[in-house]
Structures are given as C-alpha cells and as structure tokens.
Amino acid sequence: MKQFFNKVSLLIHNFFKINNIFLSTICIFLTSYATVKVVEVRKGFNFSKEVLDNIKIGIIRNKPQVVVYSNSDFEFRDKDKKLICEGKAWDMWVLKVSGVGEVGKTIFYVAPASYTYEATATVIAESIKQTLGLPVIVLNEPPWYKVRVGEATTREEAQKIVDKLKAMGYDQAWIDKRTIQPKTKPKIQLIDPGKNVKGEYEDPIYFVPKSTFAYIGVAGKLYKGRFIVRIGVDGLLTVINEINIDEYLKGVLPKEIGANKHEEALKAQAVAARTETLSKLGRHSDEGFDLCATVCCQVYGGLSAETPRTNKAVEDTIGEVITIGDRLASAVYHACCGGYTEDASIVWGSGFEYLVPVACFEQGQNTEFQFPLNKEENFVKWVKSKPRAFCEDYTKFFRWEKRFTETQLASILAQKGYNVGRVLDIKLGERGPAGTLQSITIIGTEGQYTINSEYKIREALGGVMNFYSGKFIVEVEKDPNTKEKVWKFIGAGWGHGVGMCQYGAATAAAKYGWDYKKILKHYFPTTQVKKVY
Ligand SMILES: [Zn+2]
Ligand SMILES: [Zn+2]
Incomplete structure (x- = not known):
C-alpha cells in the first residue's frame, strides 16, 4: 500500500514538475575546485544602477572585534543610516561584539520540489514522510508551496537525505539552507582611537568614507566602497564590503586567473567572472551579503589585489556577460x-x-x-x-x-x-x-x-x-x-573540466591571436556575449 501511495505521489510530482521550469531562480548543485557550489540561473537582465553599485561581498566572518580605517575622513551610520559620528582620516576605530544574545541556528532542509497547489504539496509531503520517516513541512512562500524534508544541521547530513529522495525519484532534490535568526542579538560597541566607548548599537553599522575615491581598510587589506558590519548568526561580527560590481571584479581577476596572462584571456575571464557574479547575487542572503570572498563563490582580494592589467580587462568589457537565450549562462571555468x-x-x-x-x-x-x-x-x-x-x-x-x-x-x-x-x-x-x-x-x-x-x-x-x-x-x-x-x-x-579552460584561453590568445569574444564563443559555443549595462 505504502509503495502504491509512493508511486501515485511520484506521478503527481512528475506531472507538476514542469512548474519548476518557471521558477525564476533555479538552484543546482555544482562542484568547483574545493567545494559544492550553488549556481542560480536568473532570467532577464534588469540590473538597476542601485543593484550594480551595491554588490555585497562578505569579506570577514566570525570575529569578536575588527579595526577599521580610511585614507579619507569618514562617517559611522546606524541601521537606519542616521549619522552616529564622524572620524578623521587614518584614525583607527574598533567595533566589538557587546553582550551576549541568543545564537541563531542554521537548518539544511532538503527540497524535493515546489508546487503551485497546496493539495499537491501536502500529498507529496505525506508520502515522503511515510517512506523516509523524517519530518516534512510545507512552506507557503507565494506563489509556491514548498515541500521541505528533514532538519539536518550539517550539509553532509542533508546530502544523505538528497540521495534518499533521488532514489525515490525526486531527481532534482537539492539542499535549501535556512537561517533561523535569533530573537535577541548582541550589540556592536564602537570605540574611538582614544579607547573611549562611543556607544552600543544594533546591527548593522555602516562605515562610509566621505570621499568617493577613498579606500578603506580592515584586517590588513584595503578596499574601495563601504563596509557594513553585522552580527552574524553565531553572534560574532561579519564585515561586508559594499561596492560597485566592476570595482569588485578588479579585486577578483588577479585572484582567479593571475595578472600575467594575455590581455584577451584576461578580458574573457572578466566577462566570465561578471556573469558568475550576477548569477550568484543573493547566494549568501541568509548571512546578509551576496557573495563570499572565497572559492565557494569567487576569490576576492579587494584593492590590495588589483593590478593595472586586470583593471583594464574589467574596464574594456564593462557590462558584458555571456547569455543563453534570455538568461545568464553559467560561465564556469x-x-x-x-x-x-x-x-x-x-x-x-x-x-x-x-x-x-x-x-x-x-x-x-x-x-x-x-x-x-x-x-x-x-x-x-x-x-x-x-x-x-x-x-x-x-x-x-x-x-x-x-x-x-x-x-x-x-x-x-x-x-x-x-x-x-x-x-x-x-x-x-x-x-x-x-x-x-x-x-x-x-x-x-x-x-x-x-x-x-x-x-x-x-x-x-x-x-x-x-x-x-x-x-x-x-x-x-x-x-x-x-x-x-x-x-x-x-x-x-x-x-572539473567544464566550460572555459583558463590555461587554454591564455595560449589561444597569446599564440594564435584569438580575441576574448572568440575565446568565449569557443569554450561556450551556444552562448552570446551581451552588454547588459
Ligand atoms: Zn560563497
Ligand atoms: Zn585546455
């Protein structure tokens, strides 16, 4: 009987699976060199100036305190962006976790599928619950009824549930990482260069230089843009660099390909990295930023990593991405x-x-x-x-x-x-x-x-x-x-061998005179290079 029930619900599942195609964001698990990657494939290219100027990169996590500074005068602003106080160029200010709040929790749900009808989702949920004996919930997040399985506390544990669901026929099953925010968070203490406590504030705190061309520093590295300091789920500090997308890419290119490659290979890499950035926006939204600065997303070294050659490659390709039909391609390399x-x-x-x-x-x-x-x-x-x-x-x-x-x-x-x-x-x-x-x-x-x-x-x-x-x-x-x-x-x-071969791209440019468009067309033959901003 149980088996019959399972078969019927799988039939229903397969019938409604088509719904998933209309999801604007499809998460698929990818492997990169060192880690399991989630790539979101986005439809449409409506990237507003607001979005492009304010890409949020998580550069520091889990620190009890950080020291920030700038070569320009600067301001601290509170969560409502109201001025807290001003600071002078090169003054070192300390931000510190103050008091103990509750610690948040991360749950790795496993998602077999989402449905537009509550009744369908409920039938599927019940069948999975009976077969696997795991907790199953249906989340109503319009327009979807999302079936979520298990309450795994680690990705490894969740992966085992993914395997079980795949064995049941839910071949698109994926891990949906969620953060349960704590009810009370610690505050952030602001300490001036004279070691006086300026005050304690709810997160986030904004660190904004007054000059547009200024640079800002934290943990031995320099950056452009602004810092946003938050309390992470673990009750410690997260530092986010909020920055224009192309200024961000200038800090990525030297880390992802190296500055000594042929300029056309650097341009191909710039287009690929820009495409990956826009595809992955919001990937770490549960931590308050878009992308992290490690191999998980893209390695980012800030202003400290920039070189004139890689900067030129970013500027020469401003706004260019690779696309497939009406969406961004996955520009893997x-x-x-x-x-x-x-x-x-x-x-x-x-x-x-x-x-x-x-x-x-x-x-x-x-x-x-x-x-x-x-x-x-x-x-x-x-x-x-x-x-x-x-x-x-x-x-x-x-x-x-x-x-x-x-x-x-x-x-x-x-x-x-x-x-x-x-x-x-x-x-x-x-x-x-x-x-x-x-x-x-x-x-x-x-x-x-x-x-x-x-x-x-x-x-x-x-x-x-x-x-x-x-x-x-x-x-x-x-x-x-x-x-x-x-x-x-x-x-x-x-x-992994998929997409662009970086060393191959560099040689094709240097020895055979290929330009970046020819390189991209070669390694991503069914895609187009498109200027989206
Ligand atoms: Zn990441
Ligand atoms: Zn190759």
Whole structure:
C-alpha cells in the first residue's frame, strides 16, 4: 500500500514538475575546485544602477572585534543610516561584539520540489514522510508551496537525505539552507582611537568614507566602497564590503586567473567572472551579503589585489556577460582541461545542456587520435600521450601521475569514510566524451563501494585539491625496493573540466591571436556575449 501511495505521489510530482521550469531562480548543485557550489540561473537582465553599485561581498566572518580605517575622513551610520559620528582620516576605530544574545541556528532542509497547489504539496509531503520517516513541512512562500524534508544541521547530513529522495525519484532534490535568526542579538560597541566607548548599537553599522575615491581598510587589506558590519548568526561580527560590481571584479581577476596572462584571456575571464557574479547575487542572503570572498563563490582580494592589467580587462568589457537565450549562462571555468573540455551533464547532471564538450586545440590537429574519449581505448591512448593542446604547456597538470602504495590508498580511502580494507581491484565506470569518469567501484578485502560523480571520486582519492581531475586510468605496479603493490593513476587536466579552460584561453590568445569574444564563443559555443549595462 505504502509503495502504491509512493508511486501515485511520484506521478503527481512528475506531472507538476514542469512548474519548476518557471521558477525564476533555479538552484543546482555544482562542484568547483574545493567545494559544492550553488549556481542560480536568473532570467532577464534588469540590473538597476542601485543593484550594480551595491554588490555585497562578505569579506570577514566570525570575529569578536575588527579595526577599521580610511585614507579619507569618514562617517559611522546606524541601521537606519542616521549619522552616529564622524572620524578623521587614518584614525583607527574598533567595533566589538557587546553582550551576549541568543545564537541563531542554521537548518539544511532538503527540497524535493515546489508546487503551485497546496493539495499537491501536502500529498507529496505525506508520502515522503511515510517512506523516509523524517519530518516534512510545507512552506507557503507565494506563489509556491514548498515541500521541505528533514532538519539536518550539517550539509553532509542533508546530502544523505538528497540521495534518499533521488532514489525515490525526486531527481532534482537539492539542499535549501535556512537561517533561523535569533530573537535577541548582541550589540556592536564602537570605540574611538582614544579607547573611549562611543556607544552600543544594533546591527548593522555602516562605515562610509566621505570621499568617493577613498579606500578603506580592515584586517590588513584595503578596499574601495563601504563596509557594513553585522552580527552574524553565531553572534560574532561579519564585515561586508559594499561596492560597485566592476570595482569588485578588479579585486577578483588577479585572484582567479593571475595578472600575467594575455590581455584577451584576461578580458574573457572578466566577462566570465561578471556573469558568475550576477548569477550568484543573493547566494549568501541568509548571512546578509551576496557573495563570499572565497572559492565557494569567487576569490576576492579587494584593492590590495588589483593590478593595472586586470583593471583594464574589467574596464574594456564593462557590462558584458555571456547569455543563453534570455538568461545568464553559467560561465564556469577550470585551470586546465587536458586537451578536451567535458560535457557538463557528466559532471553535474542535468540543467547545463549548453555547456558542451569542445576541443582545446586547433582544427586539424591530433588526427592520430580517435574521439569521443568515452571509448576506453581512445581515452587510454589520449591520456598516455602528449597530444597538441592550447593548455599543453601547463605540464604539471596537463598529464599527471599519482602513485599510492596499498597501505597509503587504504588509509586515504578510510579517512574519507570508505573502509574497504586492502584494495583488491578498482573498476572504472562509464566516461564522458572528454574522458571524465562518472563512477568507480573500489573492491577491497573488507567491502566494496561504488562512488558516483567526478567530485566524489576526487574527494575519495585524496581530495579535489590533491587529486587533480576525474579523467584518469589506473595501473598496478610493484615497488622495486619494498615489493609492495603500488596503485598508479595516470590523469589529464586540473579541475572539473567544464566550460572555459583558463590555461587554454591564455595560449589561444597569446599564440594564435584569438580575441576574448572568440575565446568565449569557443569554450561556450551556444552562448552570446551581451552588454547588459
Ligand atoms: Zn560563497
Ligand atoms: Zn585546455
């Protein structure tokens, strides 16, 4: 009976799933180098001047106190933007958490879907509750009735619920992180350079330089724009840099690609980073800002990171983004593709049909190889040779090898939660058209695991920062000295391999004279470069 109920509700779910297509914001989980990413794909391009001038970047979190200063005279303003007091250039003021308030709570709900009819949502909720035995609620957030499962306190815990829902047929299930704000928050104490307490204020406090061209400082780094200091969910200080989008991008480019690349590659990166910024606006809204300053969103170093060459690339492409139809494309990039970029669906599943595999070399090259690389023999030949590619000179990552003794491999896997004992065999699953593995099965003396997805495979084999890509083959050797069995991984590329190959883009510009539009059209072939402001 329960099974029947589940089947009926799945039918209802599939029927109403079409509703999701009309959601203006679709969240899909993406993997970047180090972390799980949520990318929001936005429809329409109505970015007002108000929005573009006030992008909020979370630069500091969880600090009991911070010191702020500016090269210009400045003002502190309260939550209603009323003047608290003025300060002189170079004076150091301290902002400090004062008193103890309640601490807020973060909940990771799992979202199977949203519906326009309450009755549908209720039926689905009841079926999931019966099948999984977890708490399920329906949130009425017009125009949607949102089904939310579980009350996980960590992302890992929530991911397990996602897997269970996917097994039930809710293949779009995703994690909806929510913050329950505390009822009473601590206040922010403002202390002047003479160590006198100026007062205690509710959050947020605004730190605004009087001159438009001034810079402001916190924690050893300089920024343009303004600071907003808030009390975070944890009861500690969060510092947000509120800044114009292009001034922000000037602090991103040197961190995301490096200033020494060819100017056309820098421009391509500027357009990609601008697209990613606008796509991700509001991603950290539960913390009071749009994007964070780490690899989770985009690495941002403020004015301290700026260089004249990267600044010029931002200015030369003002307002330009890449689009697909009437929405922003997901302008993802990676360091080195190993010669061929991957189909996004292989790495992240559905939702990115326009991120297709492309050759990272000139037409007419590599005729001695057979494509696509999902055929095992084609891939083995490819990964074991040095084909011609735009990114071939990135030698550390273009082709790489990792060797683990039996003992090392067993301990790496165990650390990641795969207790297989001594590894007897590693079976490689299906590959994508560029050779990325979709699954591997590890068979050991104490058990076996099948690991699905490029991200999880790299995590299992030592972490995404150490195990460079999902494009690899496995061989077995004997250590000549110890005679111990050695597992040898031979791989290609660095990163997820989808979208723009950064090293390839730089070489295409420097050696082959490609401009940034040709670079973007090559790596994102179905998209357009569009000026949206
Ligand atoms: Zn982030
Ligand atoms: Zn490449």
